[in-house]
Amino acid sequence: MLKKKQSSTPFYMDCWFWVKLIVFIIFALFLVWPFSSMITNAFETGNVSGFTLDNFRKFFEKKYYYSALWNSIIISIVPTLFSVIIGVPMAYFMTRFNVIGKKLWHVITILSLMSSPFLGAYAWIMLFGRSGSITEFFANYGITMPTIYGFGGVSIVLTLKLFPYVYMYTSGAMESIDVSLEENAENLGSGKLRRFFTITLPVVTPSVTAGALVVFMSALADFGTPMLLGGQDFRTLPVLIYNEWLGEIGGNGNLASAISIIIVLITLLVLIIQKNFVSKKNYIMSSMRPPQEKKLKGIKRILVTIPVAIVCLVAFLPQVVVIVSSFEKTNYSSFIGGFTFDNYSKLGSRLWTALQNTFVFSTVAMIFIVLIGVLMSYVIVRRKGKTGGILDLLLMAPYVIPGSVLGLCYIVTFNVKPLILTGTGTIIIISYVIRKLPYTVRSASAFLLQTDPSVEEASINLGVSPIKSFGKITARIMLPGVFSGAILSWVTCINELSCSIMLSSGKNNTLTIAAYTDIVRNSIGSGAALSTILTVTSAVILLICLKVSKGKIKV
């Protein structure tokens, strides 16, 4: 049984070597390769052979293009600022006071965050659009409402959808702040307001900026909102990418690639600024005594509840509007009131195709996300080595690369031999996996980091092989993290638009694509019905997930 003396390399390294290799191949094939093809593509044109900067020159010469760059930047900055202005006080109220209906508000913020990217825009058009119900209501009295289209509308909708990121990141930090810090400040004679600005706020700043960063990136990458609300004059970079490639103007893939590079450079720049800013002022909190919720009574309690309630209800309004209007009778492109199921029954087979595609794509993607996510987080946390760091970096990529850019990368790469995948469901599934994998990896890693490696060693030395020990012990411990990560990625997959709309060919339409197309075509009844199905499905799944994970969802 025993061979001669040999230096024994750790035997169980071998299988992890293969895991790493496979993960690297996946990333190389579906991230690195497409991304570099897109970069090459940006420096080529159909007319001239070889390296050229023509695409970038064209971009910066024509106002049609460079104005979109400016638009993109302001519709990212403005919602980010407003998200901080709304999110930070809300986090403070929700963590420190006995706000009435606290759980409800919390759930609502999560639901609006996870809603379809175009839902807010659509609902606001129905209310304040050219023939929106509120617009028409005021028009009867001769009052003209300010327009919802363009910069203002896009900013409002994005702020209301994205402020929960700041709220959630900040409240996480506020819950773990040590009260003795604040008490100290009070002892030293600081007033309440002064205490908030000199102690509480600086300590939670890293989390606030982290949340703000996510808002910025999501706003910059958002495709649905500016597409619906921007109108003819207000274009952003993701809209340009879509138009350039697929639009009716006669697509220019090379220019779309150049625009993609510009958008990725902006996200990278912002990411670097945030990282340097945060890492310089990172306070490590060892919270011995987390703050207690302050029990307010009577009028004071109502006063802290009102702002929270207003914000949450306005943020939740789109979902309500969409659901209600899906049961309204329509006359071509406008709602005429009265209850009906027609919007649903008229969908017919289109609904079934879209439903089937959505569920099959998202579920298959989720299975792969779980499998790869579990193995990957294990490799990153436990077998880091020299390559683990690269994996960590690759995982950041989906945060930096907007959906429409990844879509373009795939089109550029998989439209030609050797690997033709465009127009298939497979490529949509792959895009889901690559984009949503980080959720699961991060939440699984969190559980893994809390568990000492010796727990797995204990299983091995009790006679269970390393592979089985991983399955019986480690994977089992990671399960709650994997579960919530998988649910979140499933919900975000079914609501995904910006990437899949680039990759889909009619027969692969998902619910989001179908709903979006209907809305654009002014077929508003069926659009509302499809959106409602999406919204309700997401809400039900999220509520189950919240129930199971006892409200601890990390986004």
Next chain:
Amino acid sequence: MSNAVKIKDAVKLYGKSMVLKGVSLDIKEGEFFTLLGPSGCGKSTLLRMIAGFNSIEGGEFYFGDTLINSVPAHKRDIGMVFQNYAIFPHMTVEENVAYGLKARKVPKKEIEERVKTALELVQIERWAKRKPNELSGGQQQRVALARAFVIEPAVLLMDEPLSNLDAKLRVQMRTIIKKLQQSLGITTIYVTHDQEEALAVSDRIAVMNSGEIMQVGTPEEIYSKPQNPFVANFIGVSNFIDCDVDENGVLNVKNELKLEIPMKKKYAGKAILSARPEQISFGEGGMPATVKFATYLGDRTEYEVELSDGQSIIMSEYVKENGSIKNAGDKVFVSFDVNRVSLYESESQEVLSC
């Protein structure tokens, strides 16, 4: 079946640094053997090599007559108790203890019985159905212990099992561990940095420093006959005083005292006298010294005294009659118990005293 463990010239490399420099040990069947040393001396590294969690860069490891270098960790038949217990958080106490037996395909009936006996032995049968997060540190440690010995392993390994417990519990647990080991007769290798713990539980101790074995012996041998100044200093308290040995083997201590210490071999030259506090006493004919500080400890008094050249030494004296305690500033004479002190060559640090 319990096994003897034999290690020949074990070498461990981390990159280019050699963490174990050719360690050899011969651990007898059924023995309670302790690896003792300061942190970073390589004791845990060696234990993890025996367990199969660290690669072996050189040397041979035997369980009985079997070379185990290339046997994977899960086939070595080892029970291990980890510093942080490593309890499976998602299983009850019972399931934790049964885990190794299930892996060995022991019949269900027998598993139940053996788990029950094991839990009784460590006195936690009351908590059999509890989850680990409902248990205190001491209770978790008992689960870890039961889980390791219930499989009746060839060798039981313990990696600083008591270091996370409070002082009182530590003393209690080490007695439990010692009694358990004696009644089960499993060869046990125990790692600790706590010398008192090592002296209390071990049949034999290997004192380690910077990847080398400094001395192997019974607790008594280690304490009373330390083989080099490191061991003398690491175990208990020792005073080191430079001195010279003349041609006739007579020790000259700072030109103030001459001692004749029984020596193994003929030696002349510089030497180090090592004396423990209780091996030094007050008395006429000793070296002149001044009391600097006295600490009354009830049954004895500890003194810091200064020799005439300014060196401070620590000594202790049992309180024989009331009112005999000396005060700071008192002029005294100190002498050494020549049959119990140790003497080392200055250059090689080798022991000279018998």
